[in-house]
Amino acid sequence: MTLIDLAKNFLRAHKWQVVALFLCQIGQVLLSLWMPAINARIIDEGIIPQNTPLIWQQGIVMLIISLLQISLLTAAAYLASRIAMSFGKDLRSQIFRKVQNFSEIERQEFGAPTLITRATNDVVQIQMVLLLSFVIMIIAPIMGIGGIIMTLAQDRYLSILLVIMVPLLALIIGVVMAMLIPRYQIQQKRIDRINTLLREQLSGVRVIRAFGRESYLQEKFATASGKLRQVGLQIGWLWAFLIPSTSLIVGWSSAGVLWLGASRIAAGKMQIGALTAYITYLLLIFFSVMAAGMMAMVLPRGEVSARRIKEILEIQPAIASPLHPQPLPAQPHSLQLRQVSLQYPQAEAAVLQNIDFTVQPGKIYGIIGSTGAGKSSLLRLLPRLIDPSAGEVYLGNIPLTKFALPELRQKIAYVPQKSFLFSGSIASNIAGSLPGSSAAAHQYAVSIPRIKKALHIAGADFVEKLPAGIESKVESGGSNFSGGQRQRLSIARAVYRCLPDTNGESAADFLLLDDSFSALDYATEAAIRRNLRQELSDIAIVIVAQRVASIQAADEIIVLESGKIAGRGTHAELLSTCRIYQEIVDSQGTVVEEENE
Template identity: 55%
Template sequence: MHLVAAIAALQLVQILFSLWLPSINATIIDDGVLTGNTSLIWAQGSLMLVISLLQITAMAGAIYLGSKTAMSFGRELRRGVFSHVQSFSATDAHRYGAPSLITRATNDIQQIQMVILLTFTIMVMAPIMGVGGVVMAVRQDAKLAWVLAIAVPVLFAIIGTVMYNLIPTYKVLQERIDAINTRLREQLTGVRVIRAFVRQRSERTKFEQANSELRSTWLKIGLLWAVLIPASQLVVGLSSIAVVWFGGHRIADGQMQIGSLTAYISYLMMILMSVMMSGMMAMLLPRGEVSAKRVSEILETTPSIAAPTTPTRLPTEPLTFEFDHVSLQYPGASAPVFHDVSLAVSPGKTLGIIGSTGSGKTSLLRLFPRLIDVTAGEVRAGGIPVRELDPAELRSRIAVIPQKAFLFTGTVASNVAGHVRAGGAYDAERVTTALKAADAWEFVSKLDDGLDAKVESGGKNFSGGQRQRLTIARAIYKALPGADGRPGADLIVFDDSFSALDYATDARLRAGLPRYLGNVAVVIVAARVSTIRHADEIIVLDDGGVVGRGTHEELNATCGVYQEIVDSQMSTEEAA
């Protein structure tokens, strides 16, 4: 608040000085130039110079503080939006879509920043200048006030008409920016699919349509501004002509002095400029209002998955994770993804999950760290329903390897260890152990910079198998035992995380996991039977339910769905 008060004070000072200058100029003309009083001209000229310097200083200070306040507000708003979006569940994020979230966190906040900046530099100044200009102009000559009485309402009418048309147009503009961002994101992400299926022409057509719609909206906005500026300048020009014409007649009649007419013209310009600035602010406000509503919509969204008011604390001993007759149906879906699923995974045990495409394997895994909530049934960790836990604490006890391997811009070490700034310290021994456990140390050790080797966005400078092993190493790093011998996580979840690995690497990596993970529970979703055949228990999903559970040998003997999967992948000798 102290910055706002300082800005208001500096703006008031510089406006008062601006209003004072024409009066001094009038005195110089009437009492100095016309009478030949050189000493008065020098005295008043020196005063004008000092006032001008003070006015410039106050204006520069107000603009600096206004810019600092607006940029600081934008920084905090971006931070708030980013932090809040991080708490969104997959359902919450899907509700808005990634392109819209990006637009709201960048373009919309930029519009809000601009409105705040102009508020401190123009909106505060315009009304004071307008009112002060009217008072000072009337002091110079009250008889010419009728010019103001006509010009000001005409200007307001022009600005009001344009603003009435701009408000809905700015709303459409933001929506069309979202649309073109969506098109760009789709085409950049799916560029390989587009090329493989020769869809360039249809995708180009879609983009051109979105681009044309955005262009037409901008043209409409540009047209409204193009009407506003010349119309406003016409009013200002006609007002100046009227003042000079009628003021000249009053000077000729001896009812007004030349200096007063000069000052009156200056005040007239100030008044009309203040009206125009107010109008321009009034037209920028609608876009700022639209952006503010879009950002507020994000900030006011209550995450569907949130910590309870008084969360239950997890016990310190290793956790057992249980699903008790769990069902899941996404909002708007006509049928559940799966229903009535019960399972348990204990410390040190491995649970395998297999099933046909679309059987809900990945959705099932997302229930462990409570990335989504069940529709029916209950998920428990350490015997406590996960809805009673703080999601952050629950997720701190789980390490997840997603289906799609993803690496962040940085180094190998920063991707494995996390929270490592450029040039920052990290536990090299722990990172190396995680890489060895993920069978990634062999290729990392051959890189020129080793653990400090650069990783580009998404890990595109590594092969698919290398990315997958580095992603696995990241989860293993979290699960490795600490100095106290206790594992860093109680559960490690592999969501079809071996698909990019060859059979030998897959087998070698899985065989070494018990040596590194110890008493950590493991859940593996896989499309390949060989990946889960040695699990302590295997669950077979099909048509939204569990159709079989047991060891590989038991399922191969009793479960028809499992047998079909085995027959499609393995020979009789391998299956045995």
Template identity: 45%
Template sequence: MLLRLVRQNLAPYKGAVAAVVVLQFLQTAATLFLPTLNAGIIDRGVVPANTGVILDLGGWMLVITAGQVVCAVAATYFASRVAMSVGRNIRDELFTTVESFSSREVGVFGAPSLITRTTNDVQQVQMALLMTFTVMVSAPIMGIGGVLLALNQDVALSGILLLILPVLFAVIGLVLRRLIPLFRRAQKQIDRVNSVLREQIMGVAVIRAFVRERTEEARFDTANADLTGTQLRTAQYMALLFPAAMLVANLASVAVVWFGAYRIDAGQMQIGALTAFIAYIMQILMAVMMSMFMIMMLPRAAVCAERIYEVLDTESTVHDADAAAPLVYDGGTLDFREVGYTYPGAEAPVLQDISFTAQSGQTTAIIGSTGAGKSTLLNLVPRLLDATSGGIYIDGQDIEAVTLHSLRSGIGLVPQKAYLFSGTIASNLRFGRPEATDAELWEALEIAQAAEFVRDSEGALEHRVEQGGGNFSGGQRQRLAIARALVVRPAIYLFDDSFSALDFATDARLRAALKQRTRNSTVLIVAQRINTIADAARIVVLDEGRVAGQGTHEELLETSSTYREIVESQLTAEEVQ
């Protein structure tokens, strides 16, 4: 998975990758050549005193070192640019994929996990790629070159390598067997911490209202402690690895000096050659340790790549059909034909055999008890979810046979939870229609009964909006969300309990103003309050996912016991009559 991910995203940067490889080769070659020059200074310039040799070889060492520095800086620069660019591209691809998900796919992964995969997981892959450029290119060159140059210095003494390398590889293998499962567990635990943290931030008011701070702290502490324990185990194995490798390296150096001294005493080796041999031994061990460090990073990056591909390889259940055609709106009449929907993993459908027609120029209301499927039904119209049975038609056209863009461009949705984006009031109102003029914004605000508090805000239309609209009350957010839908001037308006935070007087004024704006549009309203829907041209009553009655307010009072129960629970006997 990791190799596939990297290969796909490195294609546009072949030139930069080639430059990194060449620069790393030159840098490593310079590093390998320096001990040989140093040995020459000792054996030809120091032992038989010869200042000319020292200056000559020393000068070459300075030139090579300078070239080594230039190559190292340039290689790091190009490697960093490529790695960061690949990380950016993967994040873009993840965001684009997640943006295409329906509510079903988002629910399967969970928002905290999707955030972790887009941030932490991509960062792990990005860092592994950077380390590959800076380590894995130079480590093999340094290791192989070190062995060849060590053999060139003294073949007999090189036998020590046959003892060192198997021990190092055995240590690495044992540690990696423990690390890979820990890396996989740590990523899941990061998801869990993010999930708990997100819940507590979003529900902080409820937590405080029910005095559950200590309970939630304990829940977070549990998730945090689990992650900390896994990371500690990982750190312990990694901490064990480096001392073990250094112990092997130091024992190798002692052995080289010990046996090298005997060979020098026997006249079979020179002092400079021994010095160079020790340097090459250390370079070989350094190459192994660098590879070892990289190998420790790769399993975690591989786990992250798997998690990234789980998202990228997931296709949204809501997508354009192969032969999808643009939807042509002609009034926006909505026709539900035996529509049903079942949530993934649910034992029973939440909607069954829903059939009714919402005519253009009329208001159709949907009412029912909590859990009756009202919001789910509304979400089927813009295809935030796809019906699992039956079909929905707009002006006679099956919504699953048309393009999503053409479908949604003619729909103005005001969700149950009014959400505003960080920016300004104007940028939020223009969210669905960027070219709208200020006059059109003010007109929408007047209809939505929001113009007064917007005028009183500092900057008016340019007043800052915090993320989620946290600097506005619930009623203000609802009215701004309604104004945002009005600015689009869609053929179909969907109001999902969008008047619940308004007082009765504001609700009445808003509905009266809406009639004029929506006289040529289809209006579908989900509401809990009878006063909000009593004057609707058609009211659809839902009960346990089925249509329990439909008609006008007066007709339903006579024909639907379910509707009458709802009315009697909200109005007095005199008001019902």
């Protein structure tokens, strides 16, 4: 069972807590089985013959047993909750770490909504199954077997009822369980669909309102919600059938025991206390069967969730570190693309073809071309966000695939097309840390001048005018800042990694800017490019741009067209040798003239 496989390693690591839980549960079940026998003795040997000392004696014993039961139940509940919640915490951490290593291929294959559902809803389902397993599954078989033994000890003739009723209960539970499993699978998929629609509508709320598509999307969401409701009702109907049907069987059994027991008492073959104990044991047996039935109802959903989670944990990312990575070169080296081609999965044509391109330390490179020419794809090859379909990317004449991904990406600072900020403060977004422990607080304090310098280079001087400065709050996604402000803060985050730390060493040797000036005015953009050239003179900078003004001062410009290099050289050289570049310049002539003034 997938659920057991998922929990096995965790439970092995917490075996002593599990053992203690088992002992508590076994102890309280044995005490529960002992109580009816004491009660029967009080009735038969105490109340009927009016033996008051025996009643007091056995009453004190029952009180002590009850207190012990309460203590064991409390300890068992605490241990069960602690183990289940710890397992959920570890499982979420495993999923998070795994998803962090996903390449774009795996992210597209699963999609963000289902990954969120699996890391939240599915983990909660497994937690509940584990908790109920510790609370119910341990005691159910012991209580059921113990109850059967004790009923046989009280009266074997009445136990004939068990031969009929227990299999009947098991049959009903088995049929309902078989009908629940496929419905739980459908339910989880429809929850994924709801999350997908909700995420799309929240992300595109401005577009929806601008085009007046509210009614259409409301209908679309209502349809998906209705389908989820439908399968939820089916599951509810099955639960609604199970509870009264099993209660009916238990009621019939109790009535049968009373009827047969009364006749046996009248015949002198059974005592009143024994009948009372027998009814109690019968209820304990039915409770154990019902508990097993409840587990049978919950297990299918937990099993479905476990399979969905295991699917994530077992997938091997298409882009991963080698088993035996090589150390990175000690000094800055060039990045080289040699005969690189790239074709995305299910794509009909390659987005890049036979690209040869070298990025040297201390130089600025520009990449320009029409929309869909492959500019962003080319840039994402450098930090191994994607791997080429053919050819190879090298760092210092060693293929990137030979290096550990975390170490490689530490050397490359990357600003994607879409600026994204994390909730926290401006400082935590730039430096990637917060003052926690005393050591972290010291490191944070040391980083403040570096943070401010990165902000200045990125043209984010507006931060100084904010009341809280670099400690100003950032909402999720940076929604409390404008597009241009988010873009400058994203650039500052990358620049921070390129600046030398207190030891004079910089983390990154390459700065990649993927159309990162698109939301900025020309004066701000020109100031940032001037700052980058002056302050990061030892860093290799690659700028993907739509505007010629953004890359005309670069040491080398690559012109892409339909995934191929159509021209390369300086701005002046391309003006005289590359027709496509000339056309781009002509279309932006006014901008370039203003930039040159």
